Amino acid sequence: MSNIVASTKLPALAGHCGLEVRSDLRVRLEPRARGGLEIQIASRVDVYYGDLIRRQAEEVLEALGVRHAMVEIRDEGALPFVIAARIEAAARRAGLGVGTRVLPDRLPLPDASARDRMRRSRLYVPGSEPKYFINAALHGSDGVILDLEDSVHPSEKDAARLLVRNALRSVDFLGCERMVRINQIPLGLDDLDEIVPESPDLILIPKVESPEQITEADRRIAEIKANYGITRSVWLMPILESALGIENAFAIANASTQIVALTIGLEDYTADLGVVKTSAGNESVYARQRVVNAARAAGAQAIDSVFGDVADLEGLRAWALNSRAVGFEGMGCVHPLQIPVIHEAFAPSAAEIERARKIVTAYDEAQENGVGVVSLGSKMIDPPVVQRALKLIARAKAMGLVS
Amino acid sequence: MPIVEKTEMIANAAGRIVPETVNGRPQTAYMGVGKYQPIDRKAAPFIRTAADYPANGDKRITNLETALRKCGLRDGMVISSHHHLRDGDRVALMVLEAASLIGAKDLMWFPSASFPSQKGAIPLMEAGVIDHIEGSMNGPLGDYCTQGKMRGMGVLRSHGGRWQAIQDGEVHIDIAVIAAPTADPFGNCDGSHGKSACGSLGFALADSIYADHVIVVTDNLVPFPCVPWQIQGNNVDYVVEVDSIGDPAKIVSGTTQITRSPDRLRIAEFIARFLRDAGIMRNGFSFQAGSGGIALAFVSYLKAMMKQAGVRARFVRGGSTKYLVELLEEGLTDYILDGQTFDLDGVRSIGSNPRHVATSPFTSYNYHGKGNFASMVDAVVLGATEVDTNFNANVVTHSDGRLLHGIGGWQNCLASGCTILAVPSFRDRIPVIVDEVTTLCGPGDLIDVVATERGIAINPKRQDLLDAVRGSTLSIRPIEDIKKEVERICGGRPRRPQHGDKPVAVVKWVDGTVLDTVWQIA
Numbered sequence: 001m002s003n004i005v006a007s008t009k010l011p012a013l014a015g016h017c018g019l020e021v022r023s024d025l026r027v028r029l030e031p032r033a034r035g036g037l038e039i040q041i042a043s044r045v046d047v048y049y050g051d052l053i054r055r056q057a058e059e060v061l062e063a064l065g066v067r068h069a070m071v072e073i074r075d076e077g078a079l080p081f082v083i084a085a086r087i088e089a090a091a092r093r094a095g096l097g098v099g100t101r102v103l104p105d106r107l108p109l110p111d112a113s114a115r116d117r118m119r120r121s122r123l124y125v126p127g128s129e130p131k132y133f134i135n136a137a138l139h140g141s142d143g144v145i146l147d148l149e150d151s152v153h154p155s156e157k158d159a160a161r162l163l164v165r166n167a168l169r170s171v172d173f174l175g176c177e178r179m180v181r182i183n184q185i186p187l188g189l190d191d192l193d194e195i196v197p198e199s200p201d202l203i204l205i206p207k208v209e210s211p212e213q214i215t216e217a218d219r220r221i222a223e224i225k226a227n228y229g230i231t232r233s234v235w236l237m238p239i240l241e242s243a244l245g246i247e248n249a250f251a252i253a254n255a256s257t258q259i260v261a262l263t264i265g266l267e268d269y270t271a272d273l274g275v276v277k278t279s280a281g282n283e284s285v286y287a288r289q290r291v292v293n294a295a296r297a298a299g300a301q302a303i304d305s306v307f308g309d310v311a312d313l314e315g316l317r318a319w320a321l322n323s324r325a326v327g328f329e330g331m332g333c334v335h336p337l338q339i340p341v342i343h344e345a346f347a348p349s350a351a352e353i354e355r356a357r358k359i360v361t362a363y364d365e366a367q368e369n370g371v372g373v374v375s376l377g378s379k380m381i382d383p384p385v386v387q388r389a390l391k392l393i394a395r396a397k398a399m400g401l402v403s
Numbered sequence: 404m405p406i407v408e409k410t411e412m413i414a415n416a417a418g419r420i421v422p423e424t425v426n427g428r429p430q431t432a433y434m435g436v437g438k439y440q441p442i443d444r445k446a447a448p449f450i451r452t453a454a455d456y457p458a459n460g461d462k463r464i465t466n467l468e469t470a471l472r473k474c475g476l477r478d479g480m481v482i483s484s485h486h487h488l489r490d491g492d493r494v495a496l497m498v499l500e501a502a503s504l505i506g507a508k509d510l511m512w513f514p515s516a517s518f519p520s521q522k523g524a525i526p527l528m529e530a531g532v533i534d535h536i537e538g539s540m541n542g543p544l545g546d547y548c549t550q551g552k553m554r555g556m557g558v559l560r561s562h563g564g565r566w567q568a569i570q571d572g573e574v575h576i577d578i579a580v581i582a583a584p585t586a587d588p589f590g591n592c593d594g595s596h597g598k599s600a601c602g603s604l605g606f607a608l609a610d611s612i613y614a615d616h617v618i619v620v621t622d623n624l625v626p627f628p629c630v631p632w633q634i635q636g637n638n639v640d641y642v643v644e645v646d647s648i649g650d651p652a653k654i655v656s657g658t659t660q661i662t663r664s665p666d667r668l669r670i671a672e673f674i675a676r677f678l679r680d681a682g683i684m685r686n687g688f689s690f691q692a693g694s695g696g697i698a699l700a701f702v703s704y705l706k707a708m709m710k711q712a713g714v715r716a717r718f719v720r721g722g723s724t725k726y727l728v729e730l731l732e733e734g735l736t737d738y739i740l741d742g743q744t745f746d747l748d749g750v751r752s753i754g755s756n757p758r759h760v761a762t763s764p765f766t767s768y769n770y771h772g773k774g775n776f777a778s779m780v781d782a783v784v785l786g787a788t789e790v791d792t793n794f795n796a797n798v799v800t801h802s803d804g805r806l807l808h809g810i811g812g813w814q815n816c817l818a819s820g821c822t823i824l825a826v827p828s829f830r831d832r833i834p835v836i837v838d839e840v841t842t843l844c845g846p847g848d849l850i851d852v853v854a855t856e857r858g859i860a861i862n863p864k865r866q867d868l869l870d871a872v873r874g875s876t877l878s879i880r881p882i883e884d885i886k887k888e889v890e891r892i893c894g895g896r897p898r899r900p901q902h903g904d905k906p907v908a909v910v911k912w913v914d915g916t917v918l919d920t921v922w923q924i925a
Contacts, residue, residue: 047803049894135665138857139665
């Protein structure tokens with residue numbers, strides 16, 4: 001599905017150029033009946049990479065089966081995976097190369113991500129802004145989300161999809177979980193066709209209101225994986241963003257075995273309620289707690305929304321501390337500066353770790369001595385307290401807080 | 404007469420091809436760090452007598468043109484100006500245009516730095532009023548030079564190198580024109596007060612001491628004495644009052660904003676952590692950082708770490724900004740030793756706080772002196788346009804050969820105990836770590852650390868630093884490693900641009916020898 005009419009073969013544009021633009025390019029492609037390829041390149045980095053850009057353009061066009069066209073490229077220092085995606089987008093918009101995927105070289109695929117890995121922070125990167133892709137993983141978030149949904153204008157969905165696909169192949173996301181937020185189902189199903197073959201670790205599905213939407217996505221993912229012979233998991237994280245979605249939280253969280261986390265989108269949720277979203281968050285107490293409970297009940301992680309005010313790091317800290325206190329295990333980030341604040345807030349304090357250690361030691365000693373009742377000082381320790389302490393120590397270990 | 408020359412080129416100790424003669428003067432090719440030992444006496448202006456100056460101290464002249472005539476302006480003279488008013492300066496062009504009206508030709512303009520707003524010098528070069536510029540050129544003037552349009556050759560010097568060149572007699576200033584935010588009729592000048600206040604006036608000090616003639620131009624004349632005096636009226640011939648010496652909005656910025664670029668913040672944080680983990684940040688230490696985005700962010704990260712560790716610096720070197728002033732006012736440093744003042748907080752502080760001290764290129768940077776402050780600074784954070792795998796760095800040209808920045812104090816600062824270049828690993832698609840720099844400005848022997856958003860590279864010659872950060876959580880990587888990673892991201896090694904075969908400017912080393920050549924762009 002796209003807004004291309006294949007038969008007309010009109011000139012098409014893709015990408016962006018201009019003084020303020022970095023790491024992108026604009027491609028204008030005019031199909032011709034004959035005369036071969038004419039490629040004009042104006043690049044900010046012409047003296048360094050002009051030859052390589054031309055060679056790459058020729059290769060991509062050939063792979064797309066474009067033989068006769070006038071192609072104008074205005075490049076602002078785009079990296080090769082971006083150049084390939086923009087040329088492909090322009091060709092497809094001109095009705096050419098349909099059904100062909102021109103894939104840049106793939107880095108070795110990182111290890112598959114574990115179902116229960118830490119997901120304290122996930123950094124949103126707009127899927128149509130390639131300049132943010134390349135260094136997104138440097139800032140140490142647990143996940144990077146290449147976003148195809150709200151940060152991408154409807155007219156750019158087709159092109160962003162190609163950019164994100166290429167980025168999944170060519171960009172080193174270091175240890176970050178490679179996440180993609182697709183569009184709402186059913187539009188999001190087309191995103192899956194481009195994205196899933198590149199083995200993203202996790203797909204965020206926005207505005208989920210019913211378990212059927214998950215089932216639909218799940219089925220499509222399974223088909224694509226089968227077609228491409230992919231065996232590793234592609235985890236799911238549904239985003240609940242409406243009153244109805246919240247009401248169906250448990251059913252949604254239980255709709256697929258691939259669901260590892262459940263999260264909430266507060267902008268849309270508060271809009272649905274018709275209330276103002278505040279930094280105190282009283283208006284969403286129920287919804288957030290419902291998400292925590294439903295996720296827990298379904299054996300998934302509960303992940304909080306984003307905190308939108310990048311300048312207010314103290315507000316973020318307060319929000320994140322509260323998030324952890326009510327049972328969330330992480331939240332979204334809209335700027336890398338938010339990452340360390342969130343990690344700190346979701347980390348157990350030194351006092352908590354110390355107390356958990358004492359409990360675990362007492363528990364171990366009791367086990368060794370064959371004593372059924374665990375006690376610390378004069379207090380009896382119930383089994384759930386021991387479980388919580390063990391969990392906290394494991395989490396602190398994962399965060400590198402204890403060895 | 405314009406100097407038309409055909410000069411022999413030779414290879415210097417760094418292997419760079421440099422001219423033997425520049426603007427008619429024989430040159431010494433760079434010999435290596437600390438190798439060149441001149442044996443001579445300093446230059447000096449003529450002896451003057453008080454009998455030739457008004458006993459009442461009133462040296463006022465009605466206008467600049469008259470003052471220039473009284474100084475005996477002739478064809479081929481050297482006219483100097485300072486750049487403390489930065490892009491807001493009106494005086495330098497005012498002087499050159501007055502000289503043009505008088506009919507002078509083939510002048511050498513010798514600014515301590517030039518700015519884009521002074522592009523009015525281009526028509527004066529076209530008209531033959533100015534033969535060439537010796538001083539930093541960027542923007543339109545830089546393009547004019549690298550396109551090979553300037554008749555004489557440009558000479559790029561560091562701030563310390565400019566003092567050295569004047570003092571050693573390499574450059575003899577015929578007429579120095581000093582824009583002064585406050586002055587008295589005797590010629591004493593102060594930069595910290597007045598509507599055009601700019602803080603320090605240090606860059607004009609050598610000019611005032613060594614020039615044959617000195618004209619002070621001010622828009623804030625006060626009765627004698629102008630206190631404090633950064634320029635002594637005893638060196639001044641004439642004082643000219645004008646309505647405005649510059650545009651205050653462009654002289655100092657309001658509040659300089661710290662960058663919000665995550666990559667730049669990351670570099671800044673790395674550097675602060677490096678100073679902490681390497682043990683450089685300790686009681687009584689000193690550092691210098693400029694006014695760029697990364698440098699300001701670095702200061703704020705370091706400040707937090709100093710507070711946390713209870714560490715106090717003995718001195719910090721400016722360019723001063725709000726962020727250094729805060730260190731001083733919060734007791735985190737005993738002194739600011741300030742070379743130039745970038746923002747309103749800096750100007751307020753230097754004008755009122757006795758621990759915020761104006762310095763000059765003589766005290767801070769001059770290599771031909773009995774030492775200077777730069778080598779006493781424990782760590783300095785600098786920028787660069789390119790750096791090679793031997794840590795040689797470029798700060799004046801873009802990698803396509805266009806002039807981009809002046810040298811400023813950059814070369815002089817390399818003498819510090821730990822010189823750190825703060826650079827992104829690539830800009831657009833262009834790698835910053837290269838096989839060979841386009842223009843050599845700083846020998847790798849003096850550059851200790853290259854900090855990028857992808858990790859920190861330490862010069863293998865600094866085993867002590869490598870040892871000091873062992874065990875740090877910082878990502879310390881060989882420079883080749885970062886280079887390879889970036890070349891992979893950029894899709895291969897960039898082609899090296901070809902330059903033309905005409906030398907258009909030279910880069911001097913701090914000792915006056917010729918370090919490299921800037922070529923006409925092809």
